[in-house]
Amino acid sequence: MNLDIAERIFTAIEEGDVDAVRDIYASEAVIWHNFDQVEQDVEENLQVLRSMVATFKERSYGDIRRSETADGFVQQHVLRLTRQDGTRVELPGCIIATCADGKITRIDEYLDSAQVARLVG
Numbered sequence: 001m002n003l004d005i006a007e008r009i010f011t012a013i014e015e016g017d018v019d020a021v022r023d024i025y026a027s028e029a030v031i032w033h034n035f036d037q038v039e040q041d042v043e044e045n046l047q048v049l050r051s052m053v054a055t056f057k058e059r060s061y062g063d064i065r066r067s068e069t070a071d072g073f074v075q076q077h078v079l080r081l082t083r084q085d086g087t088r089v090e091l092p093g094c095i096i097a098t099c100a101d102g103k104i105t106r107i108d109e110y111l112d113s114a115q116v117a118r119l120v121g
Helices: 002-015 018-024 042-055 113-120
Strands: 025-033 056-069 072-083 088-100 103-111
Touching: 002 018, 002 056, 002 072, 002 088, 002 103, 018 025, 018 042, 025 042, 042 056
Parallel strands: 025 103
Antiparallel strands: 056 072, 072 088, 088 103
């Protein structure tokens, strides 16, 4: 079941379906990033996702290694992004997710800070 949740959220992000991502999150979900040490609530995270969808015309996850855990899942991947001007960016990452009642309650996202700086820079 947790792997189904993983499949749903990453597919929704690839498709740019922010509403579907909202439906996958529990209302009290927390999303934390290693590169800025910030915890976001659902709405803050969805705002970032909307910006990503607007900035990158294509989003895909490759080199996926996904495992179910007792209370969620772990996924390592390379997020491949294509800007509106055609520039491509690759961002290796790892997501550790906690799930309950078919929803994601917490995400800890680990990204290479040098690649994040290049992405936003």
